[in-house]
Amino acid sequence: MRIYVFLCLMCWVRIGYLNYPSETNGVSRNLETNRTCREFTKLNAMGSLRDLFFPKVKTILLMYSRDNVNCAEPLFEPNNSLNNHFNLSKKTIWIVHGYRPLGSVPVWLHKLSKTILKQEDVNLIVVDWNLGATTLIYNRAVKNTRIVAYSLSKSIFILLDHGASLDNFHFIGMSLGAHISGFVGKIFRGQLGRITGLDPAGPKFSGKPSNSRLDFTDAKFVDVIHSDASGLGILQPLGHIDFYPNGGKQQPGCPTSIFSGTSYIKCDHQRAIYLFLAAFETNCNFVSFPCRSYKDYQGGLCVDCGTLYKDSCPRLGNQAKLWREGLNKRTEGWPLRTIAYLDTSSEHPFCTYYFVISIVALNETMRNGSISFSLLNRLGESEYPKLYMKSKPFDKLREVKILAQFASDIENVSCIYMTYFHYSNTRCSTCQYRVQSLKLKSLTYPERPPFCKYDFVLKERARIELQPDACKAQKV
Numbered sequence: 001m002r003i004y005v006f007l008c009l010m011c012w013v014r015i016g017y018l019n020y021p022s023e024t025n026g027v028s029r030n031l032e033t034n035r036t037c038r039e040f041t042k043l044n045a046m047g048s049l050r051d052l053f054f055p056k057v058k059t060i061l062l063m064y065s066r067d068n069v070n071c072a073e074p075l076f077e078p079n080n081s082l083n084n085h086f087n088l089s090k091k092t093i094w095i096v097h098g099y100r101p102l103g104s105v106p107v108w109l110h111k112l113s114k115t116i117l118k119q120e121d122v123n124l125i126v127v128d129w130n131l132g133a134t135t136l137i138y139n140r141a142v143k144n145t146r147i148v149a150y151s152l153s154k155s156i157f158i159l160l161d162h163g164a165s166l167d168n169f170h171f172i173g174m175s176l177g178a179h180i181s182g183f184v185g186k187i188f189r190g191q192l193g194r195i196t197g198l199d200p201a202g203p204k205f206s207g208k209p210s211n212s213r214l215d216f217t218d219a220k221f222v223d224v225i226h227s228d229a230s231g232l233g234i235l236q237p238l239g240h241i242d243f244y245p246n247g248g249k250q251q252p253g254c255p256t257s258i259f260s261g262t263s264y265i266k267c268d269h270q271r272a273i274y275l276f277l278a279a280f281e282t283n284c285n286f287v288s289f290p291c292r293s294y295k296d297y298q299g300g301l302c303v304d305c306g307t308l309y310k311d312s313c314p315r316l317g318n319q320a321k322l323w324r325e326g327l328n329k330r331t332e333g334w335p336l337r338t339i340a341y342l343d344t345s346s347e348h349p350f351c352t353y354y355f356v357i358s359i360v361a362l363n364e365t366m367r368n369g370s371i372s373f374s375l376l377n378r379l380g381e382s383e384y385p386k387l388y389m390k391s392k393p394f395d396k397l398r399e400v401k402i403l404a405q406f407a408s409d410i411e412n413v414s415c416i417y418m419t420y421f422h423y424s425n426t427r428c429s430t431c432q433y434r435v436q437s438l439k440l441k442s443l444t445y446p447e448r449p450p451f452c453k454y455d456f457v458l459k460e461r462a463r464i465e466l467q468p469d470a471c472k473a474q475k476v
C-alpha cells in the first residue's frame with residue numbers, strides 16, 4: 001500500500017502536478033508604472049511533497065517603499081541597476097520569515113510590512129525563501145538557512161557597491177529567519193546595524209556554539225523576543241537584550257490543549273511577532289524590567305531600571321533601539337547583555353500598565369499580612385490591578401515594593417483604596433497598623449509625577465480611602 005502511494009506520488013510529480021510556481025507568479029499590476037507586482041511565492045502541501053523528492057532553495061527579494069506599499073518590485077532591474085524606489089540614504093528593513101511546513105504565505109507578513117511603512121519611511125525588503133522553507137523535513141529547512149544567508153549576502157554586496165551602508169540595515173527575522181539574519185551578520189562581521197530576532201527557532205539551534213545560531217556579535221545591536229522558549233523557540237539569551245514576555249514560555253490567550261488544533265502549536269511562537277507589531281502600531285509602551293529571573297521580577301525586585309538608563313526601563317519592540325544608545329554609554333562594570341521580563345495582556349494590542357507601590361511600615365507586626373489596593377480613575381471607576389507577590393512581608397521601616405499591573409491606563413489617580421489582611425485566625429478589629437509612607441509610581445510612563453501619602457493607619461480588613469498628595473522631595 002505504502003509503495004503504491006509512493007509510486008503514485010512519483011507519477012504526479014513526473015507529469016507536473018507539483019509544478020513550481022513560475023518565477024513571476026504575480027497577478028497584480030502597478031497601474032502608474034504598468035509594472036507587474038511581485039508576489040510572495042504561494043505554495044501548498046503539494047509543494048511540501050515535491051520538496052521530498054526535488055528539494056530546491058530560492059531566495060526572492062520583494063522591495064517595498066512608501067511609493068509602492070502595495071506592489072512589490074524587484075530590488076534590482078534586469079540590467080543590474082538599483083530599483084528607483086530604493087533610496088540609499090534611508091534605513092532598510094529586511095523581513096525574513098521562518099519554517100513553512102505547508103508552504104502557505106505567513107499570515108502576519110502583509111500586516112507587518114504595511115505597518116512598518118506607515119510608521120517609518122524606509123526601504124523594506126521581504127525575503128521570500130518559501131522554496132527552501134517549505135518542506136516536511138525540518139532539518140532540511142535548517143540547512144537551507146545558510147544557503148539563504150549566503151544568497152542574501154550576494155545582494156547586499158551589490159547594494160554596498162551602490163553606496164548602501166550596513167549600519168542602515170535592520171533585519172527582522174522570525175524563527176529560522178532570526179538565525180538567517182544572524183548568519184548574514186556573521187558574513188559581514190557584525191557590522192549590520194540591528195537584528196531583531198522574533199522567537200528565534202530552538203530545535204537544532206539550542207545549545208549550539210555562537211557560530212551556528214543568532215548571536216549578539218552578529219550586529220551592532222541585537223534584540224530578541226522569546227515567546228515560546230519551551231517549544232519552537234529558544235530559551236537561552238542570544239542578543240544584547242533578550243525580552244521574555246510573560247516569562248517567555250506560555251503566552252496568555254494561547255490554547256493550552258492540543259485539541260485546539262494548529263493554533264496550539266503556533267500561537268506562543270507567533271506571539272513574538274504580534275507583540276512586535278503591536279509595539280509598532282499602538283502607542284503602548286511595552287516597558288520591561290532587566291532582572292535575573294521572572295520570579296525576582298514578579299517579586300518587585302527589579303523595578304528600578306531608572307538609574308541605569310535615562311529614566312526608563314527598556315522597551316520591547318522597535319523602541320528597544322533606545323536601549324542601544326544606553327549600551328554605548330555604559331561604562332565598564334555594567335553588563336553588556338541584558339535579560340528583561342514583562343507581562344502582557346492576552347489580546348491585541350496586548351498593552352498593560354505598570355505601577356510600583358512602595359510602602360514603609362512602622363509596625364513590626366505588619367510583617368505577617370498582605371495588602372490589596374485599587375485606584376479610582378477620573379471617571380469615578382475603580383481599577384483593580386494584578387498584584388505580584390501579595391504576601392510580601394512588610395518589615396518595620398524597610399521599604400517594600402510591590403509591582404502592580406492594570407488593564408487600562410490611569411493617568412490621574414483621584415483616590416487609592418487600600419485594605420490590609422493579617423494572617424491570623426482571630427480578627428483583631430482594634431489593631432492598627434501605621435504606615436509611614438506610600439508612593440505610587442507609573443513605570444509605563446516614568447515621566448509622570450508619582451502619588452504619595454504619608455503617615456496613615458490601616459485597620460484589619462477594613463478598606464480605607466486615601467486621597468493622594470504630591471510627593472516630598474526624596475532625601476539623597
Ligand SMILES: *[C@@H]1O[C@H](CO)[C@@H](O)[C@H](O)[C@H]1NC(C)=O
Nearest residue numbers: 077078079080081082083084
Ligand atoms: C535599467 O533599467 C531601468 C528600468 O528598466 C531603467 O530605468 C534604467 O535607466 C536602466 N539603467 C541603465 C544603466 O541602463
Ligand SMILES: *[C@@H]1O[C@H](CO)[C@@H](O)[C@H](O)[C@H]1NC(C)=O
Nearest residue numbers: 084086087088089090091121
Ligand atoms: C531620499 O531620502 C532622503 C532622506 O530621507 C531625501 O532627502 C531624498 O529626497 C530622497 N531621495 C529621493 C530620490 O527620493
Ligand SMILES: *[C@@H]1O[C@H](CO)[C@@H](O)[C@H](O)[C@H]1NC(C)=O
Nearest residue numbers: 363364365366367368369423
Ligand atoms: C509572624 O507569624 C509567625 C508564625 O506564623 C510568628 O512566629 C511571628 O512572631 C509573627 N511575626 C510577627 C512580627 O508578628
Ligand SMILES: *[C@@H]1O[C@H](CO)[C@@H](O)[C@H](O)[C@H]1NC(C)=O
Nearest residue numbers: 377378379409410411412413
Ligand atoms: C490629568 O491631569 C492633567 C493635569 O491636571 C491634565 O492635563 C490631563 O488631561 C489629565 N488626564 C486625564 C486623562 O484626565
Ligand SMILES: *[C@@H]1O[C@H](CO)[C@@H](O)[C@H](O)[C@H]1NC(C)=O
Nearest residue numbers: 362363364365431432433434
Ligand atoms: C502599631 O504601632 C502603633 C504605634 O506605633 C501602636 O499604637 C499600634 O498598637 C501598633 N499596632 C499593632 C497591631 O501592633
